[in-house]
Structures are given as C-alpha cells and as structure tokens.
Amino acid sequence: MSEAEKTAAEQxxxxxxxxxxxxxxxxxxxxxQVVNALAELGIADHLAGGPLPxxxxxxxxxxxxxxxxxxxxxxxxxxxxxxxxxxxxxxTPVTKALTQDNPHGVFPLIRYNHMELTSRPFEHxxxxxxxxxxxxxxxxxxxFNTYLEQNPEADRFCxxxxxxxxxQFAEEELDxxxxxxxxxxxxLGGGDGYFLAQALRRYQQMTAHLFDLPWMxxxxxxxxxxxxxxxxxxIIGGDLLTDRLPRGVECYFVKAVFMRxxxxxxxxxxxxxxxxxxDDARARLLIVDSVxxxxxxxxxxxxxxxxxxxxxxxxxxxxxxxxxxxxxxxFELLNEPIYHWDLLECRPV
Numbered sequence: 539m540s541e542a543e544k545t546a547a548e549q550x551x552x553x554x555x556x557x558x559x560x561x562x563x564x565x566x567x568x569x570x571q572v573v574n575a576l577a578e579l580g581i582a583d584h585l586a587g588g589p590l591p592x593x594x595x596x597x598x599x600x601x602x603x604x605x606x607x608x609x610x611x612x613x614x615x616x617x618x619x620x621x622x623x624x625x626x627x628x629x630t631p632v633t634k635a636l637t638q639d640n641p642h643g644v645f646p647l648i649r650y651n652h653m654e655l656t657s658r659p660f661e662h663x664x665x666x667x668x669x670x671x672x673x674x675x676x677x678x679x680x681x682f683n684t685y686l687e688q689n690p691e692a693d694r695f696c697x698x699x700x701x702x703x704x705x706q707f708a709e710e711e712l713d714x715x716x717x718x719x720x721x722x723x724x725x726l727g728g729g730d731g732y733f734l735a736q737a738l739r740r741y742q743q744m745t746a747h748l749f750d751l752p753w754m755x756x757x758x759x760x761x762x763x764x765x766x767x768x769x770x771x772x773i774i775g776g777d778l779l780t781d782r783l784p785r786g787v788e789c790y791f792v793k794a795v796f797m798r799x800x801x802x803x804x805x806x807x808x809x810x811x812x813x814x815x816x817d818d819a820r821a822r823l824l825i826v827d828s829v830x831x832x833x834x835x836x837x838x839x840x841x842x843x844x845x846x847x848x849x850x851x852x853x854x855x856x857x858x859x860x861x862x863x864x865x866x867x868x869f870e871l872l873n874e875p876i877y878h879w880d881l882l883e884c885r886p887v
Contacts, residue, residue: 731758
C-alpha cells in the first residue's frame with residue numbers, strides 16, 4: 539500500500555471522528571433497518587428488567603441466538619445496547635427510548651418512518667431536489683392526504699401516531715400555553731380532535747370549533763363523545779386554504795399544520811385566518827410549529843424539514859421566515875419564541 543493510500547485509509551479508522559461520520563452516513567439506511575428489526579422483536583422490552591444472557595434473550599424474543607448476538611454486538615458498538623462478559627446484554631439510556639411502553643420514547647416514530655407511506659417517497663428524493671416539489675406524488679401518484687383518505691389502514695396508523703404526539707403536547711404543553719384565557723377557540727387542522735378534547739375537558743368555560751378536511755374532521759365525533767365535550771364543540775369540514783373559517787372566535791389555534799404548507803400556501807392560509815378575524819383586535823392566532831436554529835446547530839426540525847419537502851411540499855421555518863409571512867398577511871408576532879417546537883402568538887394588525 540502506498541503512503542497516499544495509507545493516509546486515505548487512516549481517515550476511516552474508528553478513532554477518527556470524520557471517518558466514523560462518513561461510515562455511519564454510508565450505513566444509515568441499514569442501521570435504521572437493524573433498529574427497526576430489534577424494535578419489532580421487542581429486545582428493549584425484554585431487557586427492561588435487567589441484563590440477560592444471549593441464549594435466554596433469543597428464546598424470549600423468538601430469535602436465532604447467533605444472529606441476534608451478531609446484531610446486538612454491532613448496536614452495542616453504537617451505544618444502543620451494551621454487551622458484557624460471556625454474551626450478556628443489557629440496556630443503555632438509548633435502549634429505554636425503544637421500549638413500547640415509554641410515553642416519551644421513539645418506538646412509534648420508528649414504526650412511522652419504516653412504513654411504505656413515509657419511506658418509499660425518499661427513494662424519489664432527487665425529484666424533490668430537482669424541482670422543489672414533493673416526491674410523494676412521484677412515488678404514489680397522488681397527494682399524501684388523498685392517499686390516507688383512500689387507504690384506511692395507513693390512515694388508522696397515522697391517527698395513532700398523531701394521537702401519540704397529541705398526548706405529549708397535552709401533558710407537557712397545554713398548561714404552559716394558557717389557553718384558559720380564551721372563551722372560544724377554533725382548532726384549524728385539528729385532525730381527530732384529541733388535543734382539542736383535552737383542552738375542552740380542562741377548561742370547562744370554553745367552546746370550540748374543530749376545522750379540518752371533511753373525512754378527517756368526522757373522526758372527532760367519537761373523540762368528543764368519549765371526552766364528554768361534544769356539547770361544546772362544533773365540527774366543521776373544510777379546507778384551510780379555500781373555505782370560509784369560523785368568525786367571532788377569540789383564539790385561532792393551528793398546531794403542526796403550517797409545516798406542511800409551501801410559502802404560497804402558508805400565505806393563503808394566513809390571509810384566510812386574517813379575514814376571519816376581521817376587526818376584532820382582541821383575537822389571537824396561536825401557531826404551534828418549529829422555529830429552526832440558525833447555522834450548523836443541531837436541530838431535529840432540520841431533519842423534519844426534509845420530511846415536509848419530500849412528503850408534503852411544505853417546510854420548517856426560521857424566525858425570519860415566520861416574521862416575513864406575518865408581515866405580509868396582517869399579523870404581528872408578540873412573543874420571543876425559543877427554538878424547536880414552540881408557540882407563536884400573533885395579534886392582527
């Protein structure tokens with residue numbers, strides 16, 4: 539091997555950070571398949587009670603002993619599991635995030651990212667890179683929402699996935715957002731209504747409108763009935779971009795919707811909301827979405843931004859992006875948001 543070849547090879551040694559990054563990037567899709575397979579076997583759940591010898595772990599998981607040991611050995615190198623002496627494996631802090639009963643874990647996200655609905659469009663990502671449009675249409679011949687409407691099984695899984703995140707929002711953020719100051723609220727793009735039902739149950743004086751595409755909004759009937767809030771919630775089927783929105787509401791609430799919109803669609807939606815508010819200076823627009831960190835800082839939202847590009851044709855936005863949208867549609871941002879998921883509170887101007 540020449541001196542130049544040795545120098546090039548040394549770049550990929552495990553103790554070389556840059557080489558390790560390159561190896562992980564090149565192996566990323568395989569590693570995801572590995573993690574998904576281990577999640578499907580419930581390995582993290584089997585180890586929740588403590589370390590286990592590989593023979594017992596394989597028996598509990600219904601797996602081939604040697605094959606499982608080889609896969610766990612590779613993931614232990616990455617800190618996902620830990621290998622001790624004599625083939626005994628145990629959990630790490632990362633492992634706990636893979637357990638199915640962890641309300642703050644990533645097991646639902648792994649399942650969501652592995653399904654054909656979300657993985658197949660990334661095979662056509664070059665289409666998005668060339669023309670800036672979602673690759674989902676290239677992969678499935680229709681839009682994301684239309685596909686869900688026509689495929690009940692995929693739609694059901696997405697409902698479960700969205701409810702999983704809605705529960706986290708309800709548990710962690712609902713009190714901080716102080717929605718109780720409003721007597722009436724319109725949840726625009728509110729999906730099956732789980733989050734709104736939680737808010738109505740917490741704030742007994744509040745009345746509400748749930749607004750979403752007709753086939754989606756109808757799901758809220760059962761959710762509201764189960765929460766005992768159906769007498770205070772009006773369900774409206776419609777399109778945020780084209781249809782008339784409820785008037786005379788104190789709070790227009792939009793959670794995880796604008797990220798699915800292009801800038802043109804976002805402007806249309808904001809103008810539609812502004813028209814619904816009219817001259818009511820007391821009304822407020824609350825948007826729950828990401829504010830991307832600048833520069834090279836780590837931000838999960840930058841990865842979600844790629845999902846929005848490929849699946850929906852939407853985008854995540856920086857603070858400057860948000861303020862540009864608000865200034866063009868008659869809104870003023872009132873609070874100083876933190877980065878990642880945040881509440882953007884706006885007043886009409």
